[in-house]
Amino acid sequence: MSHLSILPTVVRDQEQLAAALGDLGFEPMAGGVIGGFAGEAIRVELQVAVTPDQRLGWQRQTDGSLALVGDLQRLSRSHALQQLIGAITRRYALRLALLEAMDQLPMATLHPAS
Numbered sequence: 475m476s477h478l479s480i481l482p483t484v485v486r487d488q489e490q491l492a493a494a495l496g497d498l499g500f501e502p503m504a505g506g507v508i509g510g511f512a513g514e515a516i517r518v519e520l521q522v523a524v525t526p527d528q529r530l531g532w533q534r535q536t537d538g539s540l541a542l543v544g545d546l547q548r549l550s551r552s553h554a555l556q557q558l559i560g561a562i563t564r565r566y567a568l569r570l571a572l573l574e575a576m577d578q579l580p581m582a583t584l585h586p587a588s
Contacts, residue, residue, distance in 0.1 A: 477510050477511050477514060477545065477547075478508060478509075478510035478511075478514050478515075478516055478543060478544065478545055479542075479543070479544065479545070479546045479547075480516070480533065480541045480542070480543050481541060481542040481543075481546075482535070482539065482541050483532075483539055483540060483541060483542055483563075484539060485532065485539060485540045485563075485566055486538055486539055486540065487566075487570065488519055488520055488532070488534075488540060490566060490569045490570055490573070491520060491532060491540060491562075491566055492504075492520055493569055494562060494565035494566040494568075494569050495520075495522050495562065495565075497565050497569075498561060498562065498565055500522040500523070500524075501522065501523070502520055502521070502522050503520070503521050503522070504519065504520055505517075505518070505519065505520075505521075506518060506521050506531070508521060508529050508530075508531040508543050508544060508545075509529075510545050511545070516531070516533060516543050517533065518531030518532055518533045518543055519531075519532055519533060519534050519540060520532045520540070524544075524549060524553055524558070525549075525552060525553065528544070528545065528548060528549050528552065528553070529544060530542065530543070530544040530549070531543040531544060542559070
């Protein structure tokens with residue numbers, strides 16, 4: 475029997491998280507509910523379909539962070555979950571670093587890789 479898990483993260487910027495998920499090929503959807511075993515459900519601010527029937531979501535916490543929500547036990551059976559979470563975290567951090575660099579260097583421009 476699996477159930478929904480909530481993992482704390484350092485992610486705070488929902489817009490940049492959604493963009494990072496899009497960069498990785500996901501189609502982020504704002505709001506909704508992540509469902510689990512026996513009718514368990516948790517409201518989320520943002521979610522993506524990892525597989526057609528398995529979703530990950532992010533729920534706003536009282537400290538402003540976005541906690542990861544999902545049936546991690548079930549997801550880990552069909553997906554390399556640790557690598558996926560790592561890829562999302564790295565892409566999010568990259569986007570934040572680029573934003574900060576652009577703030578510090580207003581004359582700089584960002585060009586896509588060729």
